[in-house]
């Protein structure tokens with residue numbers, strides 16, 4: 135058994151009984167998704183190790199994050215600062231501040247406001263949704279003040295016409311934003327991120343994102359990551375070179391509906 139709270143049962147018996155069922159469910163979900171990733175890699179001649187699985191835990195409880203950590207998942211993603219901060223704190227409490235939370239890499243994948251930068255810099259390890267210079271500046275200042283180094287990805291808008299709430303810099307401005315982010319203290323620009331248009335063809339969109347990554351890798355050879363693909367389109371993303379897929383539902387089940 136891996137060391138961790140899901141395996142050891144938790145301090146006040148929180149992860150027993152029903153949680154054994156939940157653990158089995160999540161384990162099955164992980165197996166299914168890892169098999170899909172392996173199959174997609176085989177179809178295009180890629181090494182499955184070259185694709186990182188990030189499990190999107192938004193709307194799911196901290197106990198699920200604990201289970202994931204116990205199952206050897208390292209990368210988890212959240213899209214709201216407040217929810218993520220509370221969950222990270224709850225997880226630390228569940229684990230008595232040891233193991234699970236130390237081994238996790240927290241990804242921020244949601245729209246960012248400048249006034250949240252300080253809070254996000256405290257819990258996130260990777261911020262995937264940088265889409266404006268002001269956000270990069272605010273994260274840089276916050277990370278520097280807290281003595282942290284944040285990886286960042288530039289989120290590129292893949293929608294034919296930008297829609298409110300979806301975020302992403304227009305592709306035509308991505309190079310300029312990359313130049314701005316490069317060398318900001320406290321930040322390490324690692325790549326690009328995109329969400330397929332809906333409705334739309336994910337294959338075409340991810341191919342465009344891959345070309346853009348190539349282009350901006352010319353500015354900074356440290357730009358190697360492409361975060362693309364979710365439960366419904368991870369195969370297309372991998373076929374186009376994604377190094378990271380962000381999967382929620384296919385691992386954890388249906389998300390509870392938000393009001």
Ligand SMILES: *Cc1c(COP(=O)(O)O)cnc(C)c1O
Nearest residue numbers: 190213243364365380381382383
């Ligand atoms: C919610 C979300 C995901 C995961 O979506 P699923 O369809 O549940 O896999 C991936 N990326 C972003 C940006 C999200 O907001």
